[in-house]
Amino acid sequence: MKKYLKYDEWCVIEDGFDPANHQASESIFSIGNGKMGQRANFEEKYTGDSLQGSYIAGVYYPDKTRVGWWKNGYPEYFAKVLNSPNWIGINVNIDGFELDLNTCKIDSFTRTLNMKEGFLQREFGATLNDGKKVLVKTRRFVSMADTENGAIRYSVTPINFSGKISFTPYIDGDIVNEDSNYDEQFWNVLDVQAAEGFAYLESQTKKSDFRCGFAMKYLIKLNEKPQKTNAEVVQLNKWVGNKVELEVKEGETASIEKYVGVTSSLNYTTGELKSKAEELASYACHKGFDQMFEDHRSKWAEKWVHSDIKIKGDVAAQQGIRFNIFHLNQTYTGEDERLNVGPKGFTGEKYGGTTYWDTEAYCVPFFLMTAPSEVTRQLLIYRYKHLPRAIENAAKLGFKDGAALYPMVTANGEECHNEWEITFEEIHRNGAIAFAIHNYIRHTGDKKYLEEYGLEVLVGISRFWSQRITFSEARQKYVMLGVTGPNEYENNINNNWYTNKMATWCLKYTQEALAHVKSAAPARYDELVAKMSFKEEETNRWQDIVDRMHFPYNEELKVFMQQDGFMDKEQVMADDLDPAERPINQHWSWDRILRSNFIKQADTLQGIYVLEEEFSDEEIERNFNFYEPRTVHESSLSPCVHSVMAAKIGRTEKAYEMYLRTSRLDLDDYNAEVHEGLHITSMAGTWMSIVEGFGGKRAYDEKLYLTPTIPNEWEEYAFRITFKGKDLEVRVNAKEVEIISHATLPAELFVYGKPVMVEPKKSITISR
Amino acid sequence: MKKYLKYDEWCVIEDGFDPANHQASESIFSIGNGKMGQRANFEEKYTGDSLQGSYIAGVYYPDKTRVGWWKNGYPEYFAKVLNSPNWIGINVNIDGFELDLNTCKIDSFTRTLNMKEGFLQREFGATLNDGKKVLVKTRRFVSMADTENGAIRYSVTPINFSGKISFTPYIDGDIVNEDSNYDEQFWNVLDVQAAEGFAYLESQTKKSDFRCGFAMKYLIKLNEKPQKTNAEVVQLNKWVGNKVELEVKEGETASIEKYVGVTSSLNYTTGELKSKAEELASYACHKGFDQMFEDHRSKWAEKWVHSDIKIKGDVAAQQGIRFNIFHLNQTYTGEDERLNVGPKGFTGEKYGGTTYWDTEAYCVPFFLMTAPSEVTRQLLIYRYKHLPRAIENAAKLGFKDGAALYPMVTANGEECHNEWEITFEEIHRNGAIAFAIHNYIRHTGDKKYLEEYGLEVLVGISRFWSQRITFSEARQKYVMLGVTGPNEYENNINNNWYTNKMATWCLKYTQEALAHVKSAAPARYDELVAKMSFKEEETNRWQDIVDRMHFPYNEELKVFMQQDGFMDKEQVMADDLDPAERPINQHWSWDRILRSNFIKQADTLQGIYVLEEEFSDEEIERNFNFYEPRTVHESSLSPCVHSVMAAKIGRTEKAYEMYLRTSRLDLDDYNAEVHEGLHITSMAGTWMSIVEGFGGKRAYDEKLYLTPTIPNEWEEYAFRITFKGKDLEVRVNAKEVEIISHATLPAELFVYGKPVMVEPKKSITISR
Structure with missing residues (x-):
């Protein structure tokens, strides 16, 4: 645990610069607006360790999958979160010395993330090698109001000298992903253009062919007054910018306001990318930093009203x-x-893909309560649009007749993960995706969603469960073999209570949804039945599974069993673990973790959390008291569910x-x-x-x-x-x-x- | 299935050349002598597809492990079978045209592996681009008598012309492994030297620092008569040879006899490598091809007497x-x-490492019966020498007090494999290694082996089982959780009958071995007890496990159950599989294979095979009749055990x-x-x-x-x-x-x- 930040109700504040914390701060002080985002990298050159990160929502790269031992069904390629061209850069030269916090003496340093108003700010004093001292202030934001714009104000005040200060605002397309599997660069630069006061770079992702345009304009000021300056245009293969130089007297303040417009082929034709980006940059430059900021701030104010x-x-x-x-x-x-x-x-950029079951299981409840219902609806439609690919994905694993298995990890509907025990077996994600539809409807009353989109998803998912669940002649019960539950510290287990529970819930709810649509919108029902080649007899097996599913249960303890073999394990409490061996995922070999009874994150309790109304308070308490002491909470998704359940009891x-x-x-x-x-x-x-x-x-x-x-x-x-x-x-x-x-x-x-x-x-x- | 070879009692014959079969033939026609080996690559240049392979026993390279998702306990590096410098090469130039079967017209072609006498032979007729025809005969062997020598006789007869023929015998150190994980070259070339009639190349493996010396000498003959020729010495950074040219008349035969001496730092000091290799090459050259061959042939004759x-x-x-x-x-x-x-x-070069449980489970029975007992003893001592590393390996996975887990795959005692379900869980290998000691003793009567080496291995292995097996309070039985049995189509299962059986067998046998050594060699026993910090009380738990181990059993069918959950699976017979979906490992996703009841190779039957005397004929028959129809035999190790068991019943x-x-x-x-x-x-x-x-x-x-x-x-x-x-x-x-x-x-x-x-x-x- 590293505590180096100051407490404050509305801000995150880093006081003093320690390069060892810089990359953590780059994450913590990140800014974004849903459409794009930016780690808290410095604008000026920094030669110390840094993870460069500019991201544009929806832009990904299919990197070649790397595995030790290939298994049938793994994706050949998978979507990587993509570091995109750097649009924040401003090189700063002070009387011949390049400003670089890795090489100069830092006299003072404060980095602030203002969460109320949504901006990142830095103030620092630095002494250069030749003893010259400067004071620097920067502020930047990506606008919540003008969502394709970023703006930066960067000012330098010489403290003990007068001299030349130059700013070189630029856009750099020569960037890499640190997690590239085969050291490939993921972008081609298609176009660089620059003139005095202007630069443009257009970049294209390899293979996925996303195109992004970055246009910049800027204003130079001396003591707040706009200056006319001569700019030197610098234009390389993958890098484009302007260099402007000012004579600045001791105590005066030279500043630059950099305005960037970012367009992408998600929203524009390739022919429009440049003109639109340029238009956006000009618009922002014209509106000015203060007004841009005011519009941005007021959007944040609205958000805080509802979500604070x-x-x-x-x-x-x-x-x-x-x-x-x-x-x-x-x-x-x-x-x-x-x-x-x-x-x-x-x-x-860690983790391939952008979408996990986290969205439905954790984020939907947040957005349902704090944002207009359309926000959650978009998240549901996202999955609806991916239904054809979920059907393809299931077919790859041998399922048929419209059975849908949503991917564990995805950006575009295709599977991005490649550990067999997760990719192929952590199928409870299908349950969360179905449940989110129910969750949305019970919070909004929008039952029409079923006719429009929801029913198709539910039927695809139920078809999957129906095929994935098999009948055990030995037990005369339905069983679900070879799964991984939310507790990823057990793999390839049989009859994970949570997954079995969610599966039968889906099979029931889909039948209700079918009945609802059939009565509320008969014509649409007929249309959907035809589209899905659905036969009402399909539900016979669904109901049979609901009636005869096996749920592991311990009669003596009266608790649901996480899986068939759970009580064969040595029963040890997390508190009895040697603290030096925690987290166990950093100290124990995988087989040892799998053999242990230690639970990474809520599993049976996740099911009780989701379907709480089915259980009595005593049942909840008994299961909580059994499972919580065996849980090591080595997933960030674990403590919250336990917190909710603990409060409940x-x-x-x-x-x-x-x-x-x-x-x-x-x-x-x-x-x-x-x-x-x-x-x-x-x-x-x-x-x-x-x-x-x-x-x-x-x-x-x-x-x-x-x-x-x-x-x-x-x-x-x-x-x-x-x-x-x-x-x-x-x-x-x-x-x-x-x-x-x-x-x-x-x-x-x-x-x-x-x-x-x-x-x-x-x-x-x-x-x- | 590809059938392109002729039937013959003692030879493998390929008649006619099809480049599509060449790489398969390179494997099939390989020659070796236990110390080195060589794929059936052509001596002359070949620009078609080929897998170059020269191998020196014991020389490996630790390649960086590649995985998609790292798990604690995986090896950082693992041993690769190493393609070593090419010593067979002889470029052949015919009147200005390079002989290359990929570019010339092939008039006739026969490749023969003579298994009785241990040599590889080719005869072919070729027409070059300019219409010149030649007949070529080659024979080579790596000597069973002079185990550091290889010899090649290569002759060319012009059929329809007279002209210049040149031979360029060489040694090439600029070689790669096709399966290099990071496209590294694995060798440094340390020394190249050449003179007329002689060349030497010394090479060093990176990281593992094995050094190998390759010296060559040769004789040139015309119509069987030795010729004095002027040789041109060719010496590059990683390649060294001689070029000799002859004038040959139509119908005459020009030939070269190339003799190679190969030394390695496994057997010589680095200072000796060159002089010894040179000595070996000179010795062979002086002895001559026919005598070399005669000595080699008579060694093979001896082998055939005992093993045919x-x-x-x-x-x-x-x-x-x-x-x-x-x-x-x-x-x-x-x-x-x-x-x-x-x-x-x-x-x-496929598969890292050189040693699998295959050795003890399959090869030991062969060598025990067909070779002097010392041969098998060497295989046992190999594992004895690796005991310290097996103890380290177990410690890495959390075991202690001298518990030993032998690696799944190894070259030097360190683990080479990196699939958690195999590396950490396919632990039955420990059982096979222990059983091989018993197998050796019951075939040879050499009980002294226990005192000398065997007991330490048995105690290390029994300590492992004792810690790996846990007590289930729920069952009041010992259980073994999270293993993969010989049937790798089930992973992370509980109570694999075979593994449980082998483990308890080990725990019993180790107690017998302790008792034997204690009574037969009390002083040695005391010495070993001290060396192993062994306490006789350790056997209390061992015996308790033997007495109270859980073995899955189906009362109704009266068959042993491969694992706890086997009967929950849908029971389908292999004959009912769609032939288009076989082998299932090429058509089904991994989860589907795991959920199925299909068995890759003998598992329960493997246990019955190994411990046959414990079972009645009826038990054997019932289990065979249950498991064989569920077995898809997708391991090369499967049919043989089923064949033995089928004959038994x-x-x-x-x-x-x-x-x-x-x-x-x-x-x-x-x-x-x-x-x-x-x-x-x-x-x-x-x-x-x-x-x-x-x-x-x-x-x-x-x-x-x-x-x-x-x-x-x-x-x-x-x-x-x-x-x-x-x-x-x-x-x-x-x-x-x-x-x-x-x-x-x-x-x-x-x-x-x-x-x-x-x-x-x-x-x-x-x-x-």
Whole structure:
């Protein structure tokens, strides 16, 4: 664990520069707007260790898969998150010396991520080799209002000399991915052009043929006043920029404002890329930095209104939760159905692909409650659009007749992962994708979604389960052999309770959905039946599976069994592990982990979390008490579910302990891996810990329930949720719960099990 | 299946040249002498597809391991079978045209592997671009008598012209491994020297620093008469040779005899490499090709006396079995305890490492019966020498106190494999290694081996089992979780019957071995106890495991269960598979294979084969009838065990069917993979099919048993075996079994269960 950042309610602040922390900070201070994102790399040259990262949503590269031993079914190629041309660069030369924080003396240094207003700022003093001192201030943002624009203000003040200062703003297309499997460069540069005050670079990904245009304009100022300068145009094969030089007196401030327009072939024809990018850069330059920023800030203000969580009395927790919400909102805005929530968002290139089951299992609950329903709907349509490829993917593994297996990891619908025990066996993702449809409908009431898109996905998934589940003559029960559950510390197990549970849930829900569409929209039903070559007899086997599925259960302990063989394992508690051997995934060989009873992340408890209404409080408690002590929480997705479940059974202190493990995971770099990027999708879990955990928010039968509790460590907390279009604020302290309605219609909900009606723009207070 | 070779009792003959078969032929026609080996590459230049392969036993390279997803415990580097400098090369220029079978017209072509005398021969007629015709004859061998020498005779006869013919014999150090993971070259060339009539090249493997010296001398003849010629010395950085030119008249024959001496740092100091190699080349050149060949041939004659199997009435079977015996004898001669039987021998570079459990499970039975006992003893000592590394390997996986896990694949004692389900879980290899000690002793009576070497290995292995097996509180039985059995089509299963069986066998046998050494050699026992920090109490747990181990068993079917969950699988017979989907490992995704009941190779039956005396005939039959129909035999090691078991239960026709699948596997290239090399270790299985299968040879309680049967397709077969130093020939036909003693003492054995005594140099005939 590395704690080098200052606590602050709205900002993340790094005071003083330590190169050892720089790559972690590059991740933490990343900025993005759903369409593009940028690690907190320096604008000026930096020769120390750095992971360059500029990312454009939806742009990926199919890298050749590398494995030791090939298995049939592995993808030949898989999508890599792609480092794209560097548009932030501004080389700075001070009286003949290149500014580089790796070589000069750093007198002071502050890096600030302002989460409220969505910008990255640096202020530092540096002494160059020849003793000249400068003060530097920078601010940059990628605009939430003008989503194809980035803007940078960079200023230099000589402290103890007068001399020449030059700025060289540029766009660099000569970039690499650190994780390239075969040291390939992933981009061709198609076009570089420059004139005084302007530069343009157009780049094309190899194989996938995405094209991106980057245009820049800039303004030079001296003491805030625009300057006319002569620019030297520099144009190389893959690099293009301008060099401008100013005479600056001691105490004066030279600054540059760099405006960039970024276009991609996702949104424009290739013929438009250049003119549109240029237009965007000109537009931004004309609008000016302050106005651009003001528009951006006000978009952030709106987002915060709906998604903020306020915590009184615990600044570390306050900063932690806002950090998580901030990054989620930077990563996905729901404007484009082709995009998704990458596990590292725009903060690093680790992990192939951009879409995991994390989206449905963790992010959907967050967006459902904090954003307009269209945002979640886009995430669902994303999967709908990939249905044909999910059917192809299943066919590759021997399934037929429209059975769909969604990929474990994907960018474009094709599978990106290549460990057989995960790629082919961690099939519970299909369950999460189906459940998200239900989750969306129960929160929004939008049942029409089933006719339009949902039913096809559900039928494809149910067909998969129906074929994947086999009948055991020996047991006279249906079984599901050879799976990996959410607990990836068991592989190729039989009858994973969670997967069996989700599969039968899907088979039931699909039948309900079929019945609903058949009665609500008969014509559409007939159309879909024809399109899917669906036969109503298919559901006979589905129902038979529902009726006769085997669920491992221990009669003595009265707990659900994670898998058939779980009790054959030596039963050891995580607390009894030698701390020097933790995390076990860094200390134990894989076979040892697999043989142990240690659980990486919620598995049986994940099923209880998802389908909670099926279980009694006693069942939940017994299973929690059995599984939690065996869980090592070595996935960032683990503590949140345990936090919610602990709160559910009244173990608020345990819930708080689990909450702490999730909320500052990245800020405090628990696992020394933040330099690779942030755990974006698990950030939604932190939000869940508060709203569903402490807040006790549930949505059964399309009704809203709240059962708030509060950890002793907090004075008060407040969150805001949207349920069926009604916008409610919830404030909880030791004494009371206040529900404040921002809705235009009366809102009904249940607080501590009792019905409550909140009138529009009114509030109700309930004693705890 | 590719059938392009002619049937012949003693030779493999390729008549006519098809480039599409060339790489398969390069494997099939390989020659070797246990110390070095050579694929059947052409001496003259060949620009078509070819896999160059010269191999020196014991010389390997640690290539960087490549995996998609790293797991703790994988080896960083692993040993590659190493293509070493090419010493066979002779470029041939005919009146200005380079001889190259890829570019000239081939008028006739015969390639012959003479297995009786151990040489490779080619005869071909070729027409060059300018219409000139030549007849070429070549013969080469690597000497079984002078094991550091190779010799080549190469002659050219112009048919329709007179002109200049040049030979350029050379040694080429600029070679690559096709399977290099990172396109590295594995050799540095340290020294090249040449003079008229002589060349030398010294090469060093990177990282592992093996050094090899290659010296060549040669003689030039015209019409058999030695010629004095002026040689042009050619010396490049990594290539060295001589070029000699002759004027040859139509119908005359120009020939070259190339003699090579090969030394390596396994056997010489680096200072000696050159002088010894030169000495070897001079010695061979002086001895001459014919005498060299005669000495080599007589060594082969000796080998054939003891290892030949004669089959009357089936030339394809006769050729097949001799082909297998020939290659086994070329691969391993038992002269060096540092060497082993690589799965591809000297015929290809596929598979890292040189030693698999194949050695103990398949090759030991062959060498025990056909070679002096010292040969097998060397194979056992090989593992003894690796014991410290097996202990290190186990420690890497979390085992302690001297527990030893031998690697799945190795060249030097270190693990070379990197699939977790095999590397960490296919631990039954430990059982085969222990059993080989017992097997050796029961065939030779050499119990002293236990004191000298065997006991330490057994204790290390038993310590491993004792730690690897855990107690299931739920079952009140010991269990072994997370293993892969011999059937690699199931991974990470629990309680693989075979592995459990072998483990408890080890724990029993080690206790017997301890008791034996304690009573037979008390002082040595005390010494070993101290060396191993052995406590006699350790055996308490061992015995408890023996007493309370769980063995999966199906009460209804009365068969042993391959693993706990086997009967939950859909039970489908291999004959019901769509032939278009076979082999399933080329058509099915890995998860589908794992979920199926299809068995790659003998698993439960392997255990019954190894420990046959523990089971009744009815048990054997029931298990055979259950497992064989579920077996797809997609390992070259599978049919032989089924053949032996089928013969055991009187199903001779089934035994013959299985025999056919093993005996001509490579000659008929069943799986279209022979171009990569031969299946050397499974060749021993073919031998087992005859001697243990049809011959019914067994060795229980240090006594020899025979229960011969004969397939209808054969008139007669005969084999020779050595048992406790007694050399016996066995001849079987439909009517009788004849036992001919070549021993100097009376030999007792059991034929069809009845004791028989054969006097020295006498024979006995028993009616069938």
